[in-house]
Amino acid sequence: MKATPLSNCERRFLLRAIQEKKRLDGRQCYDYRNIRVSFGADRGCCIVELGRTRVLAQVSCELVPPKPSRPTEGVLFFNLELSPMAAPGLEPGRQSELLVSLNRLLERCLRDSKCIETESLCVVAGEKVWQIRLDMHLLNHDGNITDAASIAGIVALCHFRRPDVSVQGEEVTVYTPEERDPVPLSIHHMPICVSFAFFHQGTYLLVDPTEREERVMDGLLVIAMNKHHEICTIQSSGVVMLLPDQILRCSKITAVKVAEITELIQKALENDQKARKEGGKFGFAESIPNQRITTFKMESAAVDTNDVEEQAGEIIAKADPPSEVFASPVVHTPGTAQIGEGIESSWGDLEESEKEEAAEEEGESEAAAFECEKVETEDTSTLKETKSDEPIVLSDSEEEEVVILEPQELPRKTRTQTSIKQENPSKKAFNKRRRKKRTSR
Amino acid sequence: MAVEMEVADGQCRLRPFSCELGLLSRPDGSAAFLQGDTSVLAGLYGPAEAKISKELPDRAALEVLLRPKVGLPGVLERSREQLLRQTCEAVLLGVLHPRTAISLVLQVLSDAGSLLSCCLNAACMALLDAGLPLAALFCGVTYALQPDGAILLDPTARQEQEARAVLTFAIASSDRKVLMATTKGSCSVEEMQQCLAAAQRAASTIFQFYRDSVRRRYSKN
Numbered sequence: 001m002k003a004t005p006l007s008n009c010e011r012r013f014l015l016r017a018i019q020e021k022k023r024l025d026g027r028q029c030y031d032y033r034n035i036r037v038s039f040g041a042d043r044g045c046c047i048v049e050l051g052r053t054r055v056l057a058q059v060s061c062e063l064v065p066p067k068p069s070r071p072t073e074g075v076l077f078f079n080l081e082l083s084p085m086a087a088p089g090l091e092p093g094r095q096s097e098l099l100v101s102l103n104r105l106l107e108r109c110l111r112d113s114k115c116i117e118t119e120s121l122c123v124v125a126g127e128k129v130w131q132i133r134l135d136m137h138l139l140n141h142d143g144n145i146t147d148a149a150s151i152a153g154i155v156a157l158c159h160f161r162r163p164d165v166s167v168q169g170e171e172v173t174v175y176t177p178e179e180r181d182p183v184p185l186s187i188h189h190m191p192i193c194v195s196f197a198f199f200h201q202g203t204y205l206l207v208d209p210t211e212r213e214e215r216v217m218d219g220l221l222v223i224a225m226n227k228h229h230e231i232c233t234i235q236s237s238g239v240v241m242l243l244p245d246q247i248l249r250c251s252k253i254t255a256v257k258v259a260e261i262t263e264l265i266q267k268a269l270e271n272d273q274k275a276r277k278e279g280g281k282f283g284f285a286e287s288i289p290n291q292r293i294t295t296f297k298m299e300s301a302a303v304d305t306n307d308v309e310e311q312a313g314e315i316i317a318k319a320d321p322p323s324e325v326f327a328s329p330v331v332h333t334p335g336t337a338q339i340g341e342g343i344e345s346s347w348g349d350l351e352e353s354e355k356e357e358a359a360e361e362e363g364e365s366e367a368a369a370f371e372c373e374k375v376e377t378e379d380t381s382t383l384k385e386t387k388s389d390e391p392i393v394l395s396d397s398e399e400e401e402v403v404i405l406e407p408q409e410l411p412r413k414t415r416t417q418t419s420i421k422q423e424n425p426s427k428k429a430f431n432k433r434r435r436k437k438r439t440s441r
Numbered sequence: 442m443a444v445e446m447e448v449a450d451g452q453c454r455l456r457p458f459s460c461e462l463g464l465l466s467r468p469d470g471s472a473a474f475l476q477g478d479t480s481v482l483a484g485l486y487g488p489a490e491a492k493i494s495k496e497l498p499d500r501a502a503l504e505v506l507l508r509p510k511v512g513l514p515g516v517l518e519r520s521r522e523q524l525l526r527q528t529c530e531a532v533l534l535g536v537l538h539p540r541t542a543i544s545l546v547l548q549v550l551s552d553a554g555s556l557l558s559c560c561l562n563a564a565c566m567a568l569l570d571a572g573l574p575l576a577a578l579f580c581g582v583t584y585a586l587q588p589d590g591a592i593l594l595d596p597t598a599r600q601e602q603e604a605r606a607v608l609t610f611a612i613a614s615s616d617r618k619v620l621m622a623t624t625k626g627s628c629s630v631e632e633m634q635q636c637l638a639a640a641q642r643a644a645s646t647i648f649q650f651y652r653d654s655v656r657r658r659y660s661k662n
Binding site: 001058086309 | 453454455456457458459460461462463464465466467468471473475477478480482484486487489490492506508510511512513514542544546548550551553592594630631632634635637638639642643646650653654657658660
């Protein structure tokens with residue numbers, strides 16, 4: 001699917017609107033879009049909606065040997081995928097420039113800020129540590145993927161519980177959730193990215209740009225910060241030169257936004273925790289708003305399956321009776337066997353007809369004259385072969401098969417033979433031989 | 442949350458269903474389908490301009506992608522993509538849009554059993570939401586055969602693990618025809634026919650659900 005380019009008049013319209021301090025969605029310059037966090041039924045699964053941008057995050061864990069350079073630290077792995085669902089033009093499995101830069105930024109935000117205690121993930125130093133894997137999927141792209149992914153990532157990490165382990169001497173026991181309550185990861189702080197888009201060489205600034213605004217922006221500044229006003233990452237990209245006071249102003253805005261978002265995240269986590277504790281309903285089904293006309297729910301419905309047995313019996317009774325199948329192999333002569341339908345082997349018939357044809361050819365050798373030379377020589381050799389042991393024509397097909405198996409007779413011969421004389425695919429002949437081999441063994 | 446199903450006097454139960462249509466802004470059609478705790482999100486683009494290499498002269502080229510939640514798509518996802526694509530192609534009137542491309546992307550949101558049938562349902566809802574011309578609707582029904590021979594509709598992940606065989610059918614709305622059938626494990630001909638007959642009945646309930654949700658979507662209030 002190809003992406004639609006932005007037309008020049010759209011571009012001019014957007015830039016003019018920004019000059020007049022207006023945004024398409026009616027927000028002010030420093031306004032953030034609405035954030036909605038919903039949790040899945042599994043631990044460590046959440047969907048974050050930032051306006052219409054949607055990111056799915058899932059955390060999983062695994063016991064792995066640690067890196068030799070850091071034997072007492074757990075391994076963290078982050079991966080953001082731009083699913084082709086999110087926007088036309090995104091291809092699956094392609095490491096685009098955008099994707100690489102986003103992944104690197106999220107790694108710096110989540111790993112390099114040391115927000116997750118990696119030493120607590122160690123089980124046996126130098127042997128077994130937990131690998132925490134965070135998968136993020138962009139589901140709908142409406143701008144500002146960075147912020148949405150960073151929120152989704154940290155929320156999923158906070159929501160995740162890993163199985164409890166105990167070490168007794170050399171023995172490591174991993175407990176199932178029924179045996180022992182899973183333990184949360186130890187998270188020191190929550191770094192959250194806030195993006196700023198610059199227009200007209202940095203004259204105009206917008207917080208949380210949408211996809212359209214991202215397309216016309218000159219530069220982008222991303223600041224990752226936690227609620228203690230500690231800056232975790234700053235990245236400026238694009239063709240804009242910023243003044244020191246602009247960055248200072250942005251960091252002040254970031255502090256305000258981060259405080260709001262952190263509060264929202266904590267509230268969402270608490271609500272989910274409460275629902276789980278009280279045994280209430282949770283999961284994606286509960287997060288779908290009921291009143292919307294685009295949604296519809298149905299309670300658990302019964303399906304009457306009372307007389308399906310009779311119905312099935314009827315269908316089987318009406319159907320043609322299956323041909324008799326011999327489950328046990330039929331032994332024609334000692335050392336041979338046949339498995340499959342019917343007593344008469346279908347390939348035996350073929351062989352006979354083949355031989356008949358061969359006999360015919362024997363009579364009128366001109367018939368083969370139009371065939372290519374190579375084939376002809378091969379044909380004559382097989383003819384000789386049939387001549388040399390005449391009684392085979394009369395005997396049943398097994399012996400002929402044995403002839404084919406002999407090493408001096410190249411298997412290629414039979415293949416060409418069949419392909420000329422009948423439209424029997426050579427594969428079949430090959431299979432026959434294989435089957436033959438197996439049974440004669 | 443495991444919704445336990447009672448199997449009382451030959452009755453099977455579908456887990457609570459819910460669906461949301463048109464929830465994504467970028468795709469031309471989108472749907473989230475939930476069966477109990479299993480949920481799949483589908484997004485559909487097209488019919489749109491196709492790449493020259495993928496273009497078909499007589500009909501629309503349909504591409505189905507199934508994205509797992511953790512890790513990269515593997516062999517299982519590939520084989521399911523094939524099943525889903527062939528099922529969609531069977532009902533999609535692609536000849537009306539020759540030389541175009543339709544791409545359907547399915548994202549697993551959570552897997553709590555009967556994932557393939559949920560994928561089928563989500564795919565059909567996305568096709569409906571995109572307003573593509575279809576010859577019929579289809580739905581997915583999964584049955585599990587328990588070791589004692591009883592059949593179980595819409596099994597959870599745990600029930601699937603314990604089952605002797607798991608059968609998934611795609612049923613078309615016209616004459617309840619079978620569009621696709623796939624089984625895992627071993628079952629007899631009688632059991633297979635039983636499940637199929639039961640699946641055709643469950644399909645009626647699911648099609649009623651489709652009808653109600655689309656009616657609600659296009660209602661004025």
